[in-house]
């Protein structure tokens with residue numbers, strides 16, 4: 001399977017959101033990564049339901065929604081209704097993670113689980129067979145534009161091993177501080193999807209930057 005690039009709209013120009021979504025539509029991007037922050041689970045508030053509805057109107061790529069919120073169970077059907085294809089919840093925010101995963105899949109979405117940088121891979125042992133996607137946070141969630149945490153490589157290798165040993169078909173997504181400097185190394189370690197926010201949207205030519213990342217990921 002080719003490796004996927006998911007630009008994060010957190011770094012887009014919100015006053016020109018339609019333009020930036022169309023840029024993603026017309027680029028080599030595979031997914032659109034959408035970060036929802038509630039100011040409780042993470043110390044920042046991004047955007048919510050009305051904005052995602054507006055994105056849905058224009059988005060032509062897989063909507064990969066990353067919930068950095070407490071009580072995600074409360075909103076699962078809402079996110080389905082506004083176009084989420086993948087719904088990722090944080091391990092650290094779910095008391096009944098197995099139930100949450102089932103509820104997401106019951107709605108017909110792919111279920112993802114995100115792990116904060118300090119959370120070990122081992123916590124996934126008993127749900128690895130049930131998950132479609134694991135999002136390894138390579139920065140502390142809450143903000144775009146932070147520096148990549150090097151310990152992530154070790155976690156990718158451990159997770160890849162767990163996936164292979166168990167026979168799970170879960171994909172590994174890396175989120176935070178992804179650039180052209182680490183893209184190839186992340187894929188070599190075992191990543192399947194690279195999320196990139198600032199590196200794409202702060203570049204001179206975002207569409208070309210996406211194309212370059214995709215080439216690096218698949219080289």
Ligand code: DX5
Nearest residue numbers: 008141142144145177197198
């Ligand atoms: C961080 C978000 C990321 C963020 C990545 O909490 O989950 O998706 O948009 O941004 P960059 O690529 O700028 O680190």
Ligand code: ZN
Nearest residue numbers: 033035066175
């Ligand atoms: Zn994210």
